[in-house]
Amino acid sequence: MPGSWQPLNSPPAFNIDAMLLLTDGSVMCHEYETSNWHKLVPDKHSDYANGTFHPMAPMPNNVSVAQGGPGNAPLYFASAVMRDGTVFCAGGEYDAGAQTDYLAAETYDPRTDVWTPIATPVGWTNIGDASSCVLPDGRLLLGNPNSNSFPQATAIWDPESRTWSDGGTSLDLNSEEGWTLLPDGTILAVQCTNVPNAQKYVIATNQWVPAGNTGATLPGNPVNVPPVIYEMGPQILMTDGRVFAVGASGHTALYTLPNTVPTDPGSWAAGPDFPAGGGGVLMGAVDAPACLLPSGKVFCLVGPITAAGWSDPTEFFEFDPTTSALSPVPGPAIAGISPTYNARLLLLPTGQVMYTSTDDTGTKFDIQIYTPVGGPQAAWRPHITHVPRRLHPGRSYRLHGHQLNGLSQACAYGDDQQMATNYPLVRLWGGPDDEAVYCRTFDHSTMGVATGNVIHHTHFEVPHHLPHGEYRLVVVANGIASRPVEVHIEHHKPHDHDSDQHDHCHDEEIVEFDHEETKYKDKDAKEAKEKEKDFKDIKEKETKEFKDKEKDCKDVEHKHGIEHKQCKEVEHKHCKEKDQKEYEQKGCKEKDCPEQVCCQPHEDSRHFDKLMHRLDNIAERIERIEDETRRRPFIRAEERPNVGERALRHDQDERHEVERREEEHYRREQERLQEDERHRHEHERHGAAAATAPLRPTPPEAASQPVARKKR
Numbered sequence: 001m002p003g004s005w006q007p008l009n010s011p012p013a014f015n016i017d018a019m020l021l022l023t024d025g026s027v028m029c030h031e032y033e034t035s036n037w038h039k040l041v042p043d044k045h046s047d048y049a050n051g052t053f054h055p056m057a058p059m060p061n062n063v064s065v066a067q068g069g070p071g072n073a074p075l076y077f078a079s080a081v082m083r084d085g086t087v088f089c090a091g092g093e094y095d096a097g098a099q100t101d102y103l104a105a106e107t108y109d110p111r112t113d114v115w116t117p118i119a120t121p122v123g124w125t126n127i128g129d130a131s132s133c134v135l136p137d138g139r140l141l142l143g144n145p146n147s148n149s150f151p152q153a154t155a156i157w158d159p160e161s162r163t164w165s166d167g168g169t170s171l172d173l174n175s176e177e178g179w180t181l182l183p184d185g186t187i188l189a190v191q192c193t194n195v196p197n198a199q200k201y202v203i204a205t206n207q208w209v210p211a212g213n214t215g216a217t218l219p220g221n222p223v224n225v226p227p228v229i230y231e232m233g234p235q236i237l238m239t240d241g242r243v244f245a246v247g248a249s250g251h252t253a254l255y256t257l258p259n260t261v262p263t264d265p266g267s268w269a270a271g272p273d274f275p276a277g278g279g280g281v282l283m284g285a286v287d288a289p290a291c292l293l294p295s296g297k298v299f300c301l302v303g304p305i306t307a308a309g310w311s312d313p314t315e316f317f318e319f320d321p322t323t324s325a326l327s328p329v330p331g332p333a334i335a336g337i338s339p340t341y342n343a344r345l346l347l348l349p350t351g352q353v354m355y356t357s358t359d360d361t362g363t364k365f366d367i368q369i370y371t372p373v374g375g376p377q378a379a380w381r382p383h384i385t386h387v388p389r390r391l392h393p394g395r396s397y398r399l400h401g402h403q404l405n406g407l408s409q410a411c412a413y414g415d416d417q418q419m420a421t422n423y424p425l426v427r428l429w430g431g432p433d434d435e436a437v438y439c440r441t442f443d444h445s446t447m448g449v450a451t452g453n454v455i456h457h458t459h460f461e462v463p464h465h466l467p468h469g470e471y472r473l474v475v476v477a478n479g480i481a482s483r484p485v486e487v488h489i490e491h492h493k494p495h496d497h498d499s500d501q502h503d504h505c506h507d508e509e510i511v512e513f514d515h516e517e518t519k520y521k522d523k524d525a526k527e528a529k530e531k532e533k534d535f536k537d538i539k540e541k542e543t544k545e546f547k548d549k550e551k552d553c554k555d556v557e558h559k560h561g562i563e564h565k566q567c568k569e570v571e572h573k574h575c576k577e578k579d580q581k582e583y584e585q586k587g588c589k590e591k592d593c594p595e596q597v598c599c600q601p602h603e604d605s606r607h608f609d610k611l612m613h614r615l616d617n618i619a620e621r622i623e624r625i626e627d628e629t630r631r632r633p634f635i636r637a638e639e640r641p642n643v644g645e646r647a648l649r650h651d652q653d654e655r656h657e658v659e660r661r662e663e664e665h666y667r668r669e670q671e672r673l674q675e676d677e678r679h680r681h682e683h684e685r686h687g688a689a690a691a692t693a694p695l696r697p698t699p700p701e702a703a704s705q706p707v708a709r710k711k712r
Contacts, residue, residue: 025438250282277304
């Protein structure tokens with residue numbers, strides 16, 4: 001079943017020949033053959049058909065006088081949205097109808113609405129309608145048209161160093177080629193001057209290698225255009241990993257990546273042919289756009305090959321990769337009077353397609369929104385793993401997840417226009433007005449495609465005007481949205497606003513979205529820091545307690561030592577007098593008795609041993625807390641509600657067991673000492689005969705240390 005078309009409620013009074021999807025969700029539109037740009041902003045319900053246009057800064061006057069400058073009013077030029085959210089433009093084939101092949105390049109910053117001219121590759125004399133492709137690491141590969149002095153050269157623009165470097169020598173002329181970024185780190189191109197072959201650029205080795213024979217001839221030649229220049233249709237990487245190449249000849253082909261190494265050529269298979277047009281000739285895409293729909297089908301357009309060699313008028317089709325079938329789709333009225341090369345297709349974050357076109361005079365034009373039928377498979381969606389849960393207007397945050405860049409560049413035309421959308425967008429929906437708001441994204445960790453389960457990240461900035469409330473946050477890539485995450489927008493405190501306004505890595509609150517159970521597992525870094533502070537407080541408290549107990553123990557030990565010494569002196573005197581009396585009764589001379597401790601252990605000795613044991617436990621707990629803090633700075637979610645409780649409970653249980661054993665040991669010692677005391681009293685009462693009986697000796701260890709203290 002085909003989709004439906006909808007015109008813009010407030011169409012602009014100008015023709016659009018180029019479109020780019022900015023990372024804030026707006027569409028950057030170039031006015032036909034001028035230096036003017038306009039921005040289409042969707043309404044509060046994310047409806048682009050009901051959106052409004054706003055003027056943007058014009059392009060800089062960086063075209064030389066020899067090429068029609070000063071000025072910059074290109075038609076058919078290289079363009080791309082970069083990793084930091086800025087826009088790159090270079091070249092221009094026509095200016096006011098004259099072929100000039102501009103030698104110019106510039107960048108645009110949406111935050112400041114400022115264009116900045118940049119240098120062009122060293123030695124190049126033209127750029128024109130060059131092919132381009134953003135590499136996964138954020139650099140850009142630019143092709144050299146056949147009108148240049150180096151027709152097979154390519155160059156790489158580094159936006160960080162703002163310098164150019166050599167991109168390797170292509171295997172044929174770069175003119176009219178469309179470049180398709182692949183998941184294995186290569187860029188595929190059907191050769192337009194070395195038919196029927198293909199080539200690819202290997203990013204890792206900076207070289208171009210053969211990519212096999214396409215089988216059917218895909219490029220086509222406009223018969224009345226000398227010299228011979230073969231045109232080519234778009235190439236789209238599909239969800240199954242194959243590339244669908246639409247030929248200007250009416251044929252199509254399917255490319256499969258090698259399962260060995262990227263430098264291997266891969267393989268080609270024939271795809272379905274488009275039906276014949278009015279003249280009985282196959283309809284083809286002699287310069288035409290295409291895009292990958294969220295359903296996995298490819299939305300493309302072709303036209304009958306006319307006597308002039310171009311495809312005119314335009315007809316629409318959807319290619320289903322599961323059935324290899326091409327299904328016709330009715331088009332809007334403007335398609336009946338416009339050729340394919342004037343058409344542009346841009347995949348919107350809503351999963352819809354924005355279509356612009358004009359007739360050859362440039363006076364009749366239209367913009368339409370195509371809403372396709374069908375949605376994505378669950379496995380194709382981006383997946384959020386970590387994102388701040390409480391957000392503040394004006395602040396920037398980092399979002400983690402996998403497949404954030406989608407499965408494909410999604411949009412393709414060829415050398416005349418590039419409008420890839422393989423970068424993440426962030427959309428908030430909700431609040432007091434239940435509106436949709438896009439957050440500007442920037443500094444993506446990759447610009448690759450089909451990155452699988454590898455975790456990547458992007459940064460997003462919450463708009464300043466956003467009211468506080470509950471919102472649903474999704475990340476969108478190629479018109480496919482992730483499952484929503486509930487977030488809360490909070491306003492700054494007055495004293496915090498200035499200091500935290502530009503904190504781009506403010507990951508104070510992290511949540512993990514569970515795709516399988518649709519639950520959120522709280523991993524709040526701010527709370528973890530608070531729990532870490534709790535550990536620190538516990539450590540300081542117990543250290544203080546340790547010092548206090550140690551002081552108490554020293555006082556008790558000192559007091560116990562004095563009393564114990566006095567007790568020993570009294571007992572020694574008593575024993576000496578008693579022994580002297582016994583020796584005198586036996587007729588012996590005075591003899592010093594061995595020093596014995598006969599006194600009962602002091603009552604404070606038990607308290608002293610308990611204190612020492614508790615000190616050991618406290619020291620062990622402090623060591624465990626320090627080790628845990630060093631080893632794991634953030635506390636696991638399951639531990640957060642009971643910070644320190646497990647350790648304290650374990651220590652309490654251990655302390656209770658030790659105290660129980662000490663009580664038992666102390667009780668037995670008391671019973672033994674009482675038994676000795678009872679024997680001594682009986683001995684004294686029974687007179688001299690009983691007095692001569694030897695006393696039951698007191699074990700030395702009991703006399704010197706009543707209770708043994710456990711060592712660490």
